[in-house]
Amino acid sequence: MHEINAEELLLKKGVKPTPQRVVITEYLLSTHSHPTADEILDEVKNALPVSLSRATVYNTLKTLVEAGVIQEVVTEPGRSRYDANVSDHHHFVDTKTGAVFDIPAEVITPVKATLDERYKIDGYKVVFFGTRQD
Amino acid sequence: MHEINAEELLLKKGVKPTPQRVVITEYLLSTHSHPTADEILDEVKNALPVSLSRATVYNTLKTLVEAGVIQEVVTEPGRSRYDANVSDHHHFVDTKTGAVFDIPAEVITPVKATLDERYKIDGYKVVFFGTRQD
DNA sequence: CTCTGTAATTAGACTAAGTCTAAACTTGTA
């Protein structure tokens, strides 16, 4: 097993690996918490030597989403969350704590919709709601 | 077939049918467009004799959601949509136009997830993305 | 090695969605 390297990943996806982009990507690769932009800003700014502005966090998240390095996840009104897991998967929201967990596509039954021919489905997202122990 | 009456519906759900609540409910019952709070405000304020403030729109939407008269629908970052269809259903987002369509629960295969026993699923929502003709 | 153009970062102004507050209005009941 080899570590995922943020810088290599950015290069592979055609994104110039600036220090700010690298630390944001490293942070997202290191967590499964689906953090918001504000959480990313707090975490990366306080923990790392590089300077980081709010505008750069938003610019970087947009750049990373467009390059396919991360994905935006919307589970609740008001703010987006970000996820370095770009494999085909869905989400589980613990309605007590707000925590968001990954649900691999393989562990759910594929969703088939019988819609009239006007609809052309490109994809779908499933969000589960419930509670999780621990 | 008998018309759905907003005032009766509110009474049945235990919500005092004030003029503002009635017109907002009538508007939501009359459309399938899944409008945002701002769209509701514009539409109801311009088309109806009753006065209506922004705070009342938000207050009323919260009241109606809590009473089960309507549901909040989150399909995109940034704003919520509201839906007088409270039957068990899912949504289809036309990624070209942004329009949101209802998908009855019966026309999709039920989603079964095989998760470890820590997860207790209370429900799920499916959002389809694609395009729709017309 | 320096020059120079382009891309990236920045602070902070700005916007848009939503919340809150305190005062005024409405309504059901006594």
Add this chain to the structure above:
DNA sequence: TACAAGTTTAGACTTAGTCTAATTACAGAG
């Protein structure tokens, strides 16, 4: 008619996100 409780209101406020204009970083050319 008087009151209390509930509702509506304008507008201040908050928060997430965008935009702008200035600065900084840096790769390639000379």
